Amino acid sequence: MTITQLHYVLAIAEYKNFTKAAEKCFVTQPTLSTQIQKLEDELDVLIFDRSKKPIELTDVGRKIVQQARNIVNESDRIQDIVDQQKGYVGGEFRLGIIPTVMPTLLPMFLKTFIKRHPKVKLIIEELTTEEIITRISEGHLDAAIAATPLQNEAIKERVLYYEPFVAYIPESHRLHAKSKIGTEDLEIDDMLLLEDGHCFRDGVINLCKVFKSHVDDNFQLESGSIETLVKLSNEGLGMTLLPYLHTLELNDKLQSNLRHFEEPSPAREVSIIYHKSELKMQIIEALQTVISGIIRGAIAFQNVKIISPLPASK
Numbered sequence: 001m002t003i004t005q006l007h008y009v010l011a012i013a014e015y016k017n018f019t020k021a022a023e024k025c026f027v028t029q030p031t032l033s034t035q036i037q038k039l040e041d042e043l044d045v046l047i048f049d050r051s052k053k054p055i056e057l058t059d060v061g062r063k064i065v066q067q068a069r070n071i072v073n074e075s076d077r078i079q080d081i082v083d084q085q086k087g088y089v090g091g092e093f094r095l096g097i098i099p100t101v102m103p104t105l106l107p108m109f110l111k112t113f114i115k116r117h118p119k120v121k122l123i124i125e126e127l128t129t130e131e132i133i134t135r136i137s138e139g140h141l142d143a144a145i146a147a148t149p150l151q152n153e154a155i156k157e158r159v160l161y162y163e164p165f166v167a168y169i170p171e172s173h174r175l176h177a178k179s180k181i182g183t184e185d186l187e188i189d190d191m192l193l194l195e196d197g198h199c200f201r202d203g204v205i206n207l208c209k210v211f212k213s214h215v216d217d218n219f220q221l222e223s224g225s226i227e228t229l230v231k232l233s234n235e236g237l238g239m240t241l242l243p244y245l246h247t248l249e250l251n252d253k254l255q256s257n258l259r260h261f262e263e264p265s266p267a268r269e270v271s272i273i274y275h276k277s278e279l280k281m282q283i284i285e286a287l288q289t290v291i292s293g294i295i296r297g298a299i300a301f302q303n304v305k306i307i308s309p310l311p312a313s314k
Helices: 003-015 018-025 029-043 059-086 102-116 129-138 199-211 226-234 281-295
Strands: 091-097 120-126 143-148 155-168 191-194 239-243 258-261 265-275 304-306
Touching: 003 018, 003 029, 003 059, 018 029, 059 281, 091 102, 091 129, 091 281, 102 120, 102 281, 129 143, 129 265, 143 155, 143 199, 143 281, 155 199, 155 226, 155 281, 155 304, 191 199, 191 226, 199 239, 199 265, 226 239, 258 265, 265 281
Parallel strands: 091 120, 091 143, 191 239, 265 304
Antiparallel strands: 143 265, 155 239, 155 258, 155 265
16 A cells, blocks of 8 residues: 555545546556556455446445545645755645635735745635635645634634724615714615625624624525625615725725724634644745735724624524
């Protein structure tokens, strides 16, 4: 049994196809098939049920994949240990970012980070918080940028910044005449929300629940993007809440519809998160330094109240 064979097993388990797995592993399909056959012969079991389309794991195959993932992850850490000992900031680093942070934060820090750390190869994916937690737990991500706290004992969090919520209130709305609003002014019935699965949506619901004993989960309108929420709001379909960094990109006309909250302003905590056994700490620290340094010039708010990103209890 070799580490290479275990890599092949994991690739097939992920893609459920020998040809796609071979492409992922940069080998020919016959080479990969031969190595899997050798491993199955050595163990005297079938790892994959080839009669199914797509290919499925056998019962013992599922247990083998779980252990193979642990072995491969630990073997990869040998190089991480060496890099950390040498203080080397380089190599491949897989980073997940939630959708409501990606479009505003990434352009702010990426160019600076690449310039300072040219030997780091960042592989960045836009993922929901749920997907991020799963991928970090399975070893498919080195770290992620997400709203916290997550209350997950296996994941460590380093706060990058606190981002206030800002209300977007069109002229036709009952709150438009107010210069500042309070959280008690919010009514979920005329609030436009992101679709289920976005932690920013959960934060908004939690914010409304602070001052309401009951919130009906049958909302008027939901959207997959913050930009669409603004457009729907302009059509008179309700108000919405935006993360502060998203408001910086609005034109002057749209900026006139923004209303800040009375202090302490509700805000979300944005952190870089990683598995508690992560060893690429030199890259995580480099990301934290670059992002924190840049964000200090964009967000000056201090008096904030952190709203949980976790799904609101029913």
